[in-house]
Amino acid sequence: MATYRELFGFREFRFLYAGQVLSYLGDQVAAVAVAVLVFDRTDSALLSAIAYASAWLPGVFGGPILSTYADRLPRRAVLIGCDIARAALIALVAVPGLPLWVAIVLLYAAHLFSPPFVAARAAIMPEVLPGEAYIAGNGLSNITSQLGQLFGFVAGGVIVAAVGPVWSLLGNAVTFVLSALLIAAGIVHRPAALPEGSPEGLLAQTRDGFRYILADPWLRTCLALVWVASAFSFAPEAIAYPYAVTLGGGPAAAGLLLAAPCVGFLLGAIVFTRVVTPETRERLLRPAALLSTLALTPALAHPGLPVVLLLLVLAGAGASFIVPLNAVFVRRVAPEFRGRAMGVASSGLLVGQGLAFLAAGAAVQAGLTPATVAGLSGLLGTAAVLTVRRAPTPIEARIP
Template identity: 85%
Template sequence: MATYRELFAYREFRYLYGGQVLSYLGDQVAAVAVAVLVFDRTNSALLSAVAYASSWLPGVLGGPVLSTYADRLPRRSVLIVCDLARAALIALVAVPGLPLWVAIVLLYAAHLFSPPFVAARAALMPEMLPGEAYIAGNGLSNITSQLSQLFGFVAGGVIVAAVGPVWSLLGNAATFVASALLISAGLARRPAPTLSGETTGLLAQSRDGIRYILADPWLRTCLALVWVASAFSFAPEAIAYPWADSLGGGPAQAGLLLAAPSAGFLLGAILLTRVLSPETRDRVLRPAAVLSTVALVPALLDPGLPVVLLLLAAAGLGASFIVPLNAIFVRRVAPEFRGRAMGVAASGLLVVQGLAFLAAGAAVQAGLSPSTVVGLSGLLGTAAVLVTRMARVPARADS
C-alpha cells in the first residue's frame, strides 16, 4: 500500500498535483467572486444562478465530445492549452465595465475547457503512478478536492470581501497560468494516444468511446453503480436549507448538513486508499455503495440534528467507494480511450446528480417534509444499488 508521502517521489505527479491544488483554490475563490460580481451588478438571484451554473453546465452538455480531445492530441499539450485558455477568458471576465451578458458568455466559454483538461489529467495519472500508487494518488486528488470544497468557500468569501471580485478573478486566472507552467516544466512529452486505425472525426471518435464503454459489461455496470449511488446519496444537498429550517435551525445548521457528508467522504477516502489492504478494499466497495444510500433511510423517523449529522456522515463514508472504483475504472480502460471514458463518466454523474437535486427540491415543494424526502431517497437508492449488479474487480484492473 503506497503512502501519500511516497507519491511525491514521482516527479510528474508532484508537478501535476501542485497545479491541481492551485486551480482548486483559485476556483473556489472565483465561484464566490462570480456570484458577488453578478449580483452586485444586477441584484438578480436568477442571473447569479445562471453565472454559477457555468461551472457545471458545459460539462453536462459537452463533456463526452470535448473530452475526446484528450485522446486525439498529446495530453500534456491539452492540459497546458486548457489552462492558458481558461486564464485568458477568466481575466477578460474581470475587465471593468464589461457588459454582463459578455461576462457570462466568457464564463461558459472558460468552463468548456474543463472537460478535456479533467479527462487528460485522469488519463495521464495511470502512466505516472504504477500499481497501488495510482490508487493512492487518485485518492489524494479526491481528498484535496473535498477539502477545497469544505474550506475553499469560506476562504473565498474572506478573500473576495478583502480584495473585491475583480482582483479575485484575476487571482484565479493567475492560478491557471501557474498550473500551465508547472505542467510544462514537470510533465514528459508523450505522443497522442489515438490508434491510427480509428475514425478521425471528433463526433465519430466520441461515439466510438461511448460504444467502447457500452461493449464492456464491467465498465457499464461500474458506471451505473456510481451514477445510481451518487444520485440518491447526494440528493439531500439540494434541500439542506429547508431541512435545517424544519429542524429548527438556520444557515449555520444548513452548513453543517452540507459539511457532514464531505467529512464522511474524506474519512472513507483515506481508509480505502491508504489504510485498507487492496484485497479488503475491493471486497468492501459494494457494501460501501449500499451504505451510501441505506444510511439515509432512518431520516424517515425525523430524528434531531445530531442523529441527522451522523446519518449524513455515514452516507458520505459509504459514497467514498467512488474514489478507488474510479481509479480501477480508468486503469481497466484501454489507454487510447481513457479521455473519452472519463468524459462520459463525469458528464453522466453531473446529469444524474442534477436530476436528483431537482427531484428532491420538487418533492419538498410539493409538500413532503425534507426528512421524508431524504429517507425516501435512501430507500429508492438502496433498491437501485442492490439491483445494479457489478462483477468483482477484474484481474486486469490490477495490472
C-alpha cells in the same frame, strides 16, 4: 501499499498535484466572486444562478465530446492549452464595464475547457503513478478536492470581501497560468493516445468511446453503480437549508448539513486508499455503495440534528467507494480510450446529481418534509443500487 508521502517521490505527480491545488483553490474563490459580481450588478438571484451554473453545465452537455481531445491530442498539450485558455477567458470576465451577458458567455466558454482538462489529467495519472501508488494518488486527489470544498468557499468569501470580485477573478486567472507553467516544467511529453492520422472525425471518435464502454459489462456496471449511488446519496444537499430550518437551525446548521457528507467522504477515502488491503477494498466496494444510500433511510423517522449529521457522515463515508473504483475504472480502460471514458463518466455523474437535486427540491416544494425527502432518497437509492448487478468478474482480475 503506497503512502501519501511516497507519492511525492514521483516527480510528475508533484507537479500535477501542485497544479491541481492551485487551480482548485482559484476556482473556489472565483465561484464566490462570480456570484457576488453578477448579483451586485443585477440584483437578480436568477442571473447569479445562471452564472454559477457555468461551472457544471458545460460538462453535462459537452463533456463526452470535448473529452475526446484528451485522446486525440498529446495530453500534456491538452492540459497546458486548457489552463491558458481558461486563464485568458477568466481574465476577460474581470474587465470593468464588460456587458453582463458577455461576461456570462465568457464564463461558459472558460468552463468548456474543464472536461478535456479533467479527462487528460485522469488519463495521464496511471502513466505517472504505477500500481498501488496510483490508487493512493487518486485518493489523495479526491481528498484534496473535498478539503477544498470544505474550506474553499469560506476562504473565498473572506478573499472576495477583502479584495473584491474583480481582483478575485484575476487571481483565479493567475492560478491557471501557474498550473500551466508547472505542467510544462514537470510533465513529460507523450504522443497522442489515438494513432496519428486517424481518419475518423471528432464525433465519430466520441461515438466509438460510447461503444467501447457499452461493450464492456464491467465498465457498464461500474458506471451504473457510481451514477445511481451518488445521485441518491447526495440529493439531500439540494434541500440543506430548508432541512436545517425544520430542525430548528439556520444558515450555520445548513453549513453543517453540507459539510457532514464531505467529512464522511474524506474519512472513507483515507480508509480505502491507505488502511485496507486491496483484497479487502474490493470486497467492501459494493457494501459501501449500499451504505451511501441506506444510511439516509432513518431520516424518515425525523431525528434531530445530531443524528441527521451522523447519518450524513455515514452516507458520505459510503460514497467514498467512488474513489478507488474510479482508479480501477481508468486503469481498466485501454489507454487510447481513457479520455473519452472519463468524459462519459463525468457527464453521467453530473446529469444524475443534477436531476436528483431538482427532484429533491421539487418534492419539498410539493409539500413533503425535507426529512421525508432525505429518507426516501435513501430508500429509493438502496433499491436502485441493489438492482445494479454485480460485475461478471472480480474488479481487479481483468485490469490490463
